[in-house]
Amino acid sequence: MDFLTIVWLVVGVICLVVGAEFLVRGASSVATKLGVAPIVIGLTVVAFGTSAPEFAVSLSGALSGTADIALGNVVGSNTVNILLILGLSAAISGLSIQQRLLKFDIPLLIVISAVGYLVILNDSVSRIEGAVLFLGLISYTGWLLREALRSESPKVEKEYEEAVEAVEGSMLFKSLPFQIFLVVVGLAILVLGSQLLVDSATDIATSLGVSELVIGLTVVAVGTSLPELATSVLAAIRGQRDIAVGNVVGSNIFNLLGVLGASAVVSDNGIPVNNEVIRLDFPVMFVATLVLLPICWNGFMIKKWEGALLAVFYVAYVTFLVMESGDGSAPDLYRTMLLIAVPLVMLAFTTTGLHGWRRHRAAQRA
Numbered sequence: 001m002d003f004l005t006i007v008w009l010v011v012g013v014i015c016l017v018v019g020a021e022f023l024v025r026g027a028s029s030v031a032t033k034l035g036v037a038p039i040v041i042g043l044t045v046v047a048f049g050t051s052a053p054e055f056a057v058s059l060s061g062a063l064s065g066t067a068d069i070a071l072g073n074v075v076g077s078n079t080v081n082i083l084l085i086l087g088l089s090a091a092i093s094g095l096s097i098q099q100r101l102l103k104f105d106i107p108l109l110i111v112i113s114a115v116g117y118l119v120i121l122n123d124s125v126s127r128i129e130g131a132v133l134f135l136g137l138i139s140y141t142g143w144l145l146r147e148a149l150r151s152e153s154p155k156v157e158k159e160y161e162e163a164v165e166a167v168e169g170s171m172l173f174k175s176l177p178f179q180i181f182l183v184v185v186g187l188a189i190l191v192l193g194s195q196l197l198v199d200s201a202t203d204i205a206t207s208l209g210v211s212e213l214v215i216g217l218t219v220v221a222v223g224t225s226l227p228e229l230a231t232s233v234l235a236a237i238r239g240q241r242d243i244a245v246g247n248v249v250g251s252n253i254f255n256l257l258g259v260l261g262a263s264a265v266v267s268d269n270g271i272p273v274n275n276e277v278i279r280l281d282f283p284v285m286f287v288a289t290l291v292l293l294p295i296c297w298n299g300f301m302i303k304k305w306e307g308a309l310l311a312v313f314y315v316a317y318v319t320f321l322v323m324e325s326g327d328g329s330a331p332d333l334y335r336t337m338l339l340i341a342v343p344l345v346m347l348a349f350t351t352t353g354l355h356g357w358r359r360h361r362a363a364q365r366a
Contacts, residue, residue, distance in 0.1 A: 005207070009200040013223040015193025016053035019186045020227060024049030026182030033176050050231070050247065051254045053224035055262065056194035061216070062263040067271050069198055071125075072216020073224060074260045075281050078113075079217070080225045081248040082288040083314035088229075089236040089244040090307025097245055097296040105249045106292050109256075112136070113289045116256050117282050125271040130264025137257035197223060210325035213274050217281055218318055245302070252289070284317055291346060294353025309345065316341075 027049070054077050061070030089095055119129050197220060205215040222229075228251055232244035264271045288310075295306055302310075 005200050005203045008196050009204065012193045012196030012200060013226060015189050015196060016056065016224060017227055019189030019193055020049055020052040022182050022186030022189065023052055026179045026186055029179040030176065030183065033179070048254065050227055051251050051259065052190055053227065054255055055259050056190045057197055057220060057224050058259045058263040059266060060194040060198050062267040062271060064198060066198055066202055066212055067267065068211065068213040068274055069201060069216040069220055070263045071260070071271055071273060071277060072213045073220050074255050075277060075285050076217035076221025077225050078252045078255055079285045079288055079317070080221050080314070081228060081252055082292065083310045083317070085225065085229050085232050086244060086248055086302060087307045087310030087314060089232040090302040091304055091311060092233065092236040094304050095236065095244055095302040095307070097300045097302070099300065101245060101249060102293070102296055102300070105246070106296065109249050109253055110289055110293065112253060112256050113286050116260065117286060120273045120278060120282060123273050125260060125264040125273065127265050127267070127270050130261045130270065133257045133261030134265060137254065137261065140253065140257065213276060214321050214325045218321060287342070287346070291349050294350040297353035298356030
């Protein structure tokens with residue numbers, strides 16, 4: 001591995017961030033000029049734009065034959081989103097949870113994650129399974145649009161108008177041709193960035209003697225999640241504590257249904273699944289998703305100490321991956337500590353979550 005490889009990796013990440021920004025700004029402006037309601041733009045263009053880096057990288061990996069990077073990026077990004085992004089955001093100021101997320105979105109994410117695990121158990125994600133997953137994303141988006149338009153109120157409409165104006169606000173040129181040009185440039189930069197990131201990540205994996213899967217789960221996943229990380233941490237610092245959780249849940253749903261689904265469809269033989277993903281990485285992602293529910297039950301927020309603990313577990317998980325990829329076996333003491341700590345923390349989260357839920361129900365009956 002030479003210095004130039006690291007440079008191309010950094011350039012690739014920058015291209016992904018800039019390309020996604022151009023794409024979202026340009027597409028939002030074009031949709032506005034065509035008379036599309038802000039609430040529709042917010043639920044489609046803006047929401048999907050935040051996952052554009054993951055989409056571009058996984059698609060590029062699938063097309064170039066580096067399936068481990070394509071799959072590792074999806075699983076790794078979802079793990080990063082919950083453990084690291086929500087963890088750091090909550091550790092800064094705590095995060096409040098909307099009840100709608102608890103009643104529908106988080107349970108839906110858990111169900112989709114469980115379905116995703118069943119899909120990969122046969123050691124691959126076929127093109128047909130990928131198409132079904134992608135159709136699930138279309139159905140989910142259609143349902144969101146229908147519900148949003150049905151329950152549309154002046155307050156909701158104003159929130160989406162402000163969100164879309166914030167996306168468009170800093171644009172110097174407002175003409176329709178320029179906005180279309182911006183969309184094209186954004187897509188081109190995304191494609192370039194994804195190819196640079198996949199190629200450099202593959203070179204790094206080869207030179208360090210680690211698997212492409214580990215690079216996809218760590219370096220690539222964190223790189224493609226940088227927009228969500230920056231947005232959520234800044235929102236927490238500014239006191240906008242109800243933004244991060246909804247963004248992460250929506251992004252994770254998009255990754256599992258849209259990114260994984262589309263990657264399997266464009267690949268000639270679907271996406272082959274490394275046994276380590278079945279044995280370790282997908283279960284880690286699923287447990288992180290599952291634990292969201294009891295955490296959020298406890299007072300409808302993720303507290304500072306809970307966020308810090310989530311971030312610590314992400315560091316422990318990445319440390320384990322690095323140890324395993326080095327000589328093939330992490331120290332027995334480290335394994336034992338994880339095997340003891342994870343169930344204990346899960347039990348603690350579940351206990352405090354149920355206690356918080358009972359308090360909430362008691363307060364409602366009072």
